[in-house]
Amino acid sequence: MARFAANLSMMYTEHEFLDRFQVAAADGFTAVEFMFPYQWPAREIADRLHAAGLRQVLFNAPPGDYAAGERGTASLADRRDIFRDGIMRALEYAEVLDCPRLHVMAGVVPTPGDVHRMRAVYLENLAWAAGQAASAGRDLLIEPINPRDMPGYFLNHQAQAHAIVQEVGAANLKVQMDLYHCQIVEGDLETRLRTYLPTGRVGHIQIAGVPRRQEPDTGEVNYPYLFTVLDELAYDGWIGCEYRPRGATSAGLGWLRAWQAGTEDAGSREAAG
16 A cells, blocks of 8 residues: 655645644654755754654755755766765764665756766766665665756656666665656656566655646646556555645645545455455
């Protein structure tokens, strides 16, 4: 059965960040993810997690100078030291938050950019980072991101990400499969799921309505159907709700309540035989 994690960087923004944990728990979430926690002490975040009875399932390693346009440094040769320092800082947070996985952003291709050289740097940095994460008992994730939302991002396609994971060859390096980005770049989502989930290389899934990145009950993607596909494929990971609510977050959770009610009804019918 699908398990959903609230993304506290995009959801519940009507509340201060540290207050979002309790509100998410009150709405029935049992897990959360977010992007960059480094503005707050890890222990303070952990206290909010524990008080709300939530699990932290994902966050991002530092992306470099985000305000200046950096979207990760893993593929940038002149930012190798920044990347490695960021990985060590992220692992410190992961230890305090008891978070099993970290998303590592690749970076934007400069103009002009040597993509072949960047790929070599990316592979080298990911291999190093995966080794550090393995020693700490964590998984690393890389995510294809659509070029409309993030122009110039190094990693756009599922096949590209899976090829990199295979080439690095680290058991704890996996793909973060965001179905919003995948629909915009590639489409054919059921086929993508059936192709990649059986490989064991998908470590996390995220969702949002397409094209506006709002609740998953809007737009062109039939998420209830895809949730049944995930159940059929025995996906037992988390589904991150990385979307921007149309209005108040709690008011827009009808999609979640409908899905939960439907699965509960199905379970009751199955039990009744």
